[in-house]
Amino acid sequence: MRTLTYFVATSLDGFIADPKGGFGDFLFEGDHMTALFEEYPDTLPAQGREAMGIDAPNQHFDTVLMGRATYQVPGGLPSPYPHLRQYVASSRLSTTPIDVEVVADPLTKVRELKAETGLGIWLCGGGRLAATLLPEIDELMLKVHPIVLGKGIPLFAGEFPTTRFAKASTRTFDTGVIFTTYTKADTP
Template sequence: MRNLTYFIATSLDGFIADPKGGFGDFLFEGDHMTALFEEYPDTLPAQGRQALGIDAPNKHFDTVLMGRATYQVPGGLPSPYPHLRQYVVSTRLTSTPPDVEVVTDPLATVRALKSEPGLGIWLCGGGRLAAALLPEIDELVLKIHPIVFGKGIPLFAGEFPTARFTKASTRTFDTGVVFTTYAKEENA
């Protein structure tokens, strides 16, 4: 069975974006970015992969799931991750390229995807979708940036059940960014 991984940048106070959905205050230079390029090339959008000359095979994920707001970030691409199967959860989105599938039931979609063979499923964002999918999230990979937003889009938004995770690994970079991986507790 495949795993659903919430792989996301977050501020020290638990926000994945500012109140308008922007994430420009996160750090995009430094040793943590080198690690990201090398270890998670599958999480880079096509535009970034092309600009950086990255043509690496997918290491962790072959599928990405994102909310409508994450998919439609300003300046976003109509098919941001053509190297992955792309799903957007939305009841309002009406047109996407053929390689981007719009779904309305995220839980059913994730459960069906988990039953298929393949690499992992990347939950790209946002906070409301993460809260809705919390029962199905197997792993959290948090890229914690040394910034405090004070307000914005939380890591998990809305009502959701308590879930326990166990720290699997932590890696600290000179930039102050910390990658921490948590695995869902088996009895959670």
């Protein structure tokens, strides 16, 4: 069975973007980026892959799911991850390129995708979608940046049940960024 991984950058105070959805305060240079490029090239958008000459096969994910605001980030691409199957959770979005599918019921869609064979499913953002999909999230991969935003889009937004995760690994980089992976804990 495939897994759903919420792989996302976050500030020390738990925000994945500023109040307008921007992420310019996060660190985009340094040894953590080298690790990201080498180990998770499937999470880089098409223009980043092209600029860096990355044409590596997908290593971890073959599908990406994102919220409408993440998909429509200013300056974004109409098809940001053409090397993955792309889904956008939205009840308002009506037009997308042919390789981007809009889904109104992301929980049902994730359950369908998890029943298929293939690589993992990457939950790219946002906070409301993460809260909706929390029952199906198998793994959290947090890229914690050494910044405090004070306000913005939270890692999880809205109402959701308490869910326990167990730490699987932690890597600290010279930039101060920490990659921490958590897996869903067995419930008592």
